[in-house]
Amino acid sequence: MRSVKLSSIFVVLVLSVGMMFVGGCGGTGDLRLQNETQRKRIAELESELQANRLELDRLRRQLSAIEQTGGVEVDALRQKIAALEEDLARKEELIKSMQERLMGVSVLPVELNTALEDFAAQNDMVEYDPDRGLVKFKSDLLFELGSDKVTTSAAETVRTLCTILNTSEARQFDIIVAGHTDDVPIRRPDTLAAHPTNRHLSSHRAISVVRVLEGCGLDAKRMSTRGFGEYRPVAPNAPGNKGNTQNRRVEIFIVPSGL
Structure with a gap:
């Protein structure tokens, strides 16, 4: 009943x-x-x-x-x-x-959509979904292992995205940065000290990406962060908390201003 x-x-x-x-x-x-x-x-x-x-x-x-x-x-x-x-x-x-x-509510202008498609095509660490206004970074290439520190090479890629997001076509939109992990528990003592759980790690990584975007001139008022940890997988994790590289990612949603 x-x-x-x-x-x-x-x-x-x-x-x-x-x-x-x-x-x-x-x-x-x-x-x-x-x-x-x-x-x-x-x-x-x-x-x-x-x-x-x-x-x-x-x-x-x-x-x-x-x-x-x-x-x-x-x-x-x-x-x-x-x-x-x-x-x-x-x-x-x-x-x-x-x-x-x-x-996933925004439909982006043609110029912005084309720029994001070209950006993704030129970067192995990036995927772009035009139907959702979503730019997705692979965390394994974006951050140092078990860290929220953006790698030097990845930071350059984020700065390139920043240039696109600062165009006149993009300024009418806000940015949501969402961090995700797989289901592998954090065990290393030094990582645990900074990121007690996968949710902490995903949140801290989202914040790190926002800091890079702020550093290259993106208005902080346009951005917000979310950290989902292992709770929003896009593919099955391997049995026994073995994870899946597809689930380790940072997603950047481009949404209408004020949403």
């Missing part, structure tokens, strides 16, 4: 998100309103996720303490845990979908 209720709630949430975008975008003002509503809903879901994770940890500890005894109580607790895990997975998927919609 609980699974049915959770499924119903999830369907309602998905329909709500779909209705928000089905009518299209009537202009920058509409985009701002839609994205503000989107951000609030994402914040609510993330708050619910945090509470659910805490409850799941509590239930797992409770199960561990009593599972040796067996009986009906253990079975009921396992059912609660399974239902909560199912709910968490659905909410995480919904948040991911909403984030992708939120950061």
